[in-house]
Amino acid sequence: YQAILPIRGKILNVEKASIDKVLANAEIKTMINAFGCGFSEGYGNDFDITRLRYDKIIIMADADVDGAHISTLLLTLFYRFMPELIFEGHVYIAMPPLYKAMPSKGNEEYLYDDKALERYRKRHKGPFTLQRYKGLGEMDAQQLWETTLNPETRMLKLVEIEDARMASEVTEMLMGTDVPPRKAFIYEYAPDAELDI
Incomplete structure (x- = not known):
């Protein structure tokens, strides 16, 4: 049994927001x-992991920069306010393919990334058609089932706590109010940046 909770765009950056806004x-x-x-008891609310309705909470986002940003914002929310979800192994990230x-x-x-596409081109003899997925919304129901919903495929x-901690630290640095660390990060990693068009 599965349930899907659609989220409209990017959620609130909990790193910058007051608890009332969150x-x-x-x-x-x-x-x-x-x-x-519930919500983390550190903020006066009762969090009880035994009441969790789902064994797996799976973040499904597009395999692009915007999807990574949405995943990071969600991981930061979970890490800051519901860390037991991560500590007890309930949070996952779906890995949708980039190509068919x-x-x-x-x-x-x-094919799940550009390296897989390169390997496919080297070993596949003969013509083939390549479909690039721009996002999950571009897939038809059968493709979405095969790639992200079917437990068999x-x-x-x-997500381990180190992933969430790193997501939280990066979110705090890139989206927080302290400018110098963000500027240093951009200068350091700008040469490695790639355009996602």
Whole structure:
């Protein structure tokens, strides 16, 4: 059994927001209600992991920069206000493919990154059609089922506390109010930046 909770765009950056704004945010309130276990007791509310309604909370976002940003914002929310979800192994990230290779002869294959596409091109002899997914919304129902919803075929990454801590630190640095660390980060990593067009 699965349930899908659509989130409209990017959620509130909890790193910059007051607790009142966090608790008043419609998207965050909906997630808290859906999960069923409350909010971190560090803020005066009762969090009870035994009331969690789902064994897995899977973040499904596009395989692009915006999707990574949405995932980071969600991980920061969980790490700051519901860390037990991560500590107890309930948070996952869906790994949607970037490409679908369709050879004229043989089986179709989902490819999850550019390296997989390079390997496919080297080993595949003969013509093939390549479909690049710009996002989950571009997939039809069958493709979405095969790649991200079907427990037999989907690829999930378990989020460990180190992933969440790093996401939280990066979010705090890049989106917080302290400018010098953000500026230093941009200067250091700007040469490695790639355009995602």
